[in-house]
Amino acid sequence: MRLAARRRPDAGPPAIGTVRRFAAHQTIYAEGEPATHCMLVIHGVVRSCSSFADGRRFVSAFYAAGDMFGFERQQAYPAAAEAVVETALVLYPAPDWPAFLHAPDSLSRQILSALMLSTEQARGHARLLGRLSAIEKMATFLLEWRERSNQSTLISLEMPRQDIADHLGLTVETVSRCLSQLKRDKVIGLRSSRHLDLLDVAMLRAIRG
Amino acid sequence: MRLAARRRPDAGPPAIGTVRRFAAHQTIYAEGEPATHCMLVIHGVVRSCSSFADGRRFVSAFYAAGDMFGFERQQAYPAAAEAVVETALVLYPAPDWPAFLHAPDSLSRQILSALMLSTEQARGHARLLGRLSAIEKMATFLLEWRERSNQSTLISLEMPRQDIADHLGLTVETVSRCLSQLKRDKVIGLRSSRHLDLLDVAMLRAIRG
DNA sequence: CGGCTAATTGACTTTAATCAACTACAGTGG
DNA sequence: CCACTGTAGTTGATTAAAGTCAATTAGCCG
Numbered sequence A, B: 001m002r003l004a005a006r007r008r009p010d011a012g013p014p015a016i017g018t019v020r021r022f023a024a025h026q027t028i029y030a031e032g033e034p035a036t037h038c039m040l041v042i043h044g045v046v047r048s049c050s051s052f053a054d055g056r057r058f059v060s061a062f063y064a065a066g067d068m069f070g071f072e073r074q075q076a077y078p079a080a081a082e083a084v085v086e087t088a089l090v091l092y093p094a095p096d097w098p099a100f101l102h103a104p105d106s107l108s109r110q111i112l113s114a115l116m117l118s119t120e121q122a123r124g125h126a127r128l129l130g131r132l133s134a135i136e137k138m139a140t141f142l143l144e145w146r147e148r149s150n151q152s153t154l155i156s157l158e159m160p161r162q163d164i165a166d167h168l169g170l171t172v173e174t175v176s177r178c179l180s181q182l183k184r185d186k187v188i189g190l191r192s193s194r195h196l197d198l199l200d201v202a203m204l205r206a207i208r209g
Numbered sequence C: 001c002g003g004c005t006a007a008t009t010g011a012c013t014t015t016a017a018t019c020a021a022c023t024a025c026a027g028t029g030g
Numbered sequence D: 001c002c003a004c005t006g007t008a009g010t011t012g013a014t015t016a017a018a019g020t021c022a023a024t025t026a027g028c029c030g
Helices: A094-100 A105-131 A134-148 A161-168 A172-184 A201-208 B094-100 B105-131 B134-148 B161-168 B172-184 B201-208
Strands: A018-022 A027-029 A037-043 A046-051 A057-063 A080-083 A087-093 A154-156 A188-192 A195-198 B018-022 B027-029 B037-043 B046-051 B057-063 B080-083 B087-093 B154-156 B188-192 B195-198
Touching: A046 A161, A057 A105, A057 A161, A057 B105, A105 A134, A105 B057, A105 B105, A105 B161, A134 A154, A134 A161, A134 A172, A134 A195, A134 A201, A161 A172, A161 B105, A172 A188, B046 B161, B057 B105, B057 B161, B105 B134, B134 B154, B134 B161, B134 B172, B134 B195, B134 B201, B161 B172, B172 B188
Parallel strands: none
Antiparallel strands: A018 A087, A027 A080, A037 A087, A046 A057, A046 A080, A154 A195, A188 A195, B018 B087, B027 B080, B037 B087, B046 B057, B046 B080, B154 B195, B188 B195
């Protein structure tokens, strides 16, 4: 079904798109599939992940409400996108992208800016993976997630530990041990395994370095 | 001095730019400096690197002849750029970028494509850092460098071991041990520490996975 | 309640980092 | 020309960090 996308004053280009809903764990697109659309998250959480022949997995990014993803060169998506929880997206057809560039200057700047931002974020993540310890990675991840939760001190990690591990280049056990240590040190509190209080943000920043 | 950039039919946008030369180890721009230009490498090798307060360092990418870099959002470059060896660049002023977008469709597609490619490469590198072992990282690095050397079996690594280590998230010692092992196994040959023969590309691919 | 998956915890192993010594080599000046 | 210096690279011994394997606990949904 094709619908006019709701106009959101602050997020994404005001183009016409298709709204689609995905159930938790549903695949949005597979690795290697033709890159036909880019997407804007309305609500929910999406993970972008790629798999190795031997079963290893890597989660390159998580996307939450307001984030765009799927801007891809070529015919093939380099990684799969999967809904972590129940999710709604607006899909913009790929052939429209170049047309965006002829839109008013402020809009083309926004698109350029979004693309540059995604490169910057990917490099920042590479830096984390290449040079931070397990506990530093964990602190960085929690602080990042806090920013997306409007700086709230209570954050909700929608994804399982395995996804966090595959995003930070760790194992589930190490993720679990880091969280336990932070809890023991009263830096965080665990209401449930996916809902946690950041009790000492200053300490988290100190750990992150 | 301002010169008309040489027109190269296959590389980069055919705009007017400034040619500049940099000596080995010279800083092209510093971390945090206003992002005034993007650059095209004419010859030489550039590393993009960021430093931590405690001295750790991370090299997010190397750029060789034909590569563009420095397309950055905002006022500040997120990482420094340094010439690894004697290098020549064409500099394009930042304010011209949005103007590029009004260029013919094929050109705006090229710019989009270049930006998407850099994101894709950064994510690919994150994947390597997050999930590969030391020897797998090393094999991947050598194969990548081979592609840039026109598939030649004799490759010239212009950078010191420390740069490779900081790019792959390893220590110099580990880089050295991996290379020694590959040499022992007759996968590579070392003419000098920075000039090596890829004796068994198939084996390198097998190691990379 | 029972059966499932997710998460935690502990014991032990592996990988790569650290620390330290040594080698190779390029550049400098006697 | 050759010692002297300094940097880059290699190698070995040991340690530390995170991974692996295994057992247990906590939540969830029928």
